[in-house]
Amino acid sequence: MIAFEPTEDQRLMQQAVAEFAKATLLPRTRELEHARGVPEDIRRTAHEMGLGLVTAPEAAGGQGQGLVTSVLIEEELGAADAAAAFGLAGPGAFGRAVIELDGPERAAELLAGFADEGGWDRFGAVAWSEPAPCRTHEGFATRAERIDEGYRITGKKAFVGNAALADRFVVFAQVEPDRGWGGIGAFVVRRDNPGLRAGERHKTLGLDAASFGEVVLEGAVVREADRLHGDGSEEGFTRAALRFFVKHALVVAARAVGLARFAFDLAREHCDTRVAFGKPIGHFQAVAFTLADRAMDVETSRWLVWKAAAAWDAGLHEREALLASARAAAHAFEATMRTADDCVQLFGGSGFIRDLVAEKLMRDAKQLMLAAPTAEQLDQLASAIELGQKLDPALVLPTPDTQAIFT
């Protein structure tokens, strides 16, 4: 039956995260921005709350919660500081990648340490984007050559979240260059691998407290066991990769919903109190209608994200869940950008000044739109599903036809 009511457990968790976000992240959002990271004490608190491991399997020390719980929590974080949501410790995208690409069985091994006492300082990362599209063949420029011990990985990755902080990575690379997107593979590479080093940290438009940078692979040798095979078939791996990218987009979209809510509330309060021409500006139709449209943007984004998350949790047919997620994330990204933009616009000149958080929200919103498969890519994926086309990761991966994206 259609219902919009979180369970009691979900509500309690949502409430706890909202309190943490409001009390801890919100007042310090500029401090985090200037520090370009999340300070130790905040990471410790979040770790004690188990924030990074909500969806991780119980075997890996996680809470084994579904995506619905996850998006509820991510919205609350995003409503205070979406950048901090990226900068908190935990397996993050890495955790989602290994579970999708290798099944939950090995999660305990691959996610070891995140639940430990020292977990507050442990990050994971997924390296998929590259500084430039590959011109020699369809697929990744980063190569994974088969050798006796396993694989040797060489190449450069860019726009990788937590590149400098992570102690383990999932690296996407081309195993068979002549087989295009069918010839790609994903590998677990650890920080202590002598063939891996973090490259330059990117200076970004927004999400400063998150950290995006390059990862350089100079003949990093990994074992056969470090390759994440999905169910072993090419089709299975492709679908697992798509699931990962799309679920990742959904989680980022939930943060976007939070950011949109924040921007909307800020704008609404301003329109209630700012007086011009003798009355609050919200009492002018053009302003009020803008708020009404953005209120619809916030709500539709949230319900689309909830529905997509519920589709995965309920075990709906994969194409259906992929479609719901692609639609949700594409809509949420665009709606969030509109909302943050209008927030600055309604503040007028003061929206442009850094005394106020509006300008930061607008920069963060744009960066969020690029921190996962983009709305354009998700739209292509949605149409490919609806038109019954073959689905492959190229639909959400950087190719010469699409732009580079952040993980």
Place this chain on the structure above:
Amino acid sequence: MIEFALSKKQQELKEALHSLGRHVIRPMSLDMDRNKEVPESFLRNFMMMSRGVRSDDIAEFHEGTPRKERDPSKPSESNRTAVIAAEELAWADAAIPLSMPGPGLGAPPVRATGTPEQKKRFLGMFRDMDTGPLKWGAYGLTEPGAGSDVAGIRTSCRKDGSHWVLNGRKCYITNGGRAVWTVIFATVDPSLGRAGHRAFVVEKGTPGFEVGKIEDKMGLRANETAELVLEDCRVPEENLLGGEEAYRTKEGFMTAMKTFDNTRPLVAAMAVGIGRAAYEYARDFVKQNYVLTRPIPRYAAIADKLAKIGRRLEAARLLVHRATYLADMNIPNAKEASMSKAAAGQAATLACIDAIEICGAHGTLSSEHALLEKWFRDIKVYDIFEGTGNIQRVVISKRIVSNLKSF
């Protein structure tokens, strides 16, 4: 729990209506449009057939009184079920749900404001349609001089003995010509604004109550839209909805306006149904007529358009579900109802425009198999009736901007 799956009963209803829509309604859709009529034989058969399919929830929605004792711990699903049925029928042909025998849009004000005797009398008369003649109810608010500005109605009413004498003109009344009764809104004194409004159930055949012109419309041609003329029309005092007591406070009129909280999501659901029809048509047209290639379709712009139509409609549908969920939970939903209507009217209109564009000249052809041009004509009014898109934004604005009484 957060859930978007339909109940088994809803799923069965949806499937039954879909099958009827595909195999029976669609093939006669164009003829109905040309003949400006839904055949009574169809409506009668539908009523007979739907006795089996129609859930008590639907019956309750239309007739206003539960057919059986309701378990108070189990909230009603009637609003949620009604919109699922409405979308499905409108997907087949939007004139059908609008032409369905029953009290129609007249039911909600009778339900909301009527005394127990009035409810029994005016809603009860629809129960014998299985054996007796088909009957319709109607809702008469709009006037030539008062559309969006509902408070500006000029149809007058004055008490004379045990009767009220009504004078004025109503226009664009759905099923107004055939209705056995119409809820007519009139005013005791235009200078009182809404406080002066009274709602009457005016029965067909009442002296001085005449049907004027039957409108020739752009779309929804199979559904009757009539002008109603009241000239010294004497209405018995028992037909004043809620009795005089109901109008001592301002509540009286506001209760009558609550009609829209229930009907707007319903109308929005129909819009989604038409939009979905157009979307599916364009999607299947692309599938059959375009050479689709991967990884990025050669027709990326078309894919982009399709995806955007798809997610806008889904966003509108979720606002409909949200508004009806709140209604079923007895939570005020005026804002959400207006959001659903505003979003659906716009999304579905754009869907029809874009669908025509995707199909090119083919999309403008009219035949039994090409109904796109008809949907294009049908949809526009969904952004107009039951409150225009702008009026919905007025309703929403008043609920998000503080102390905003009017513009």
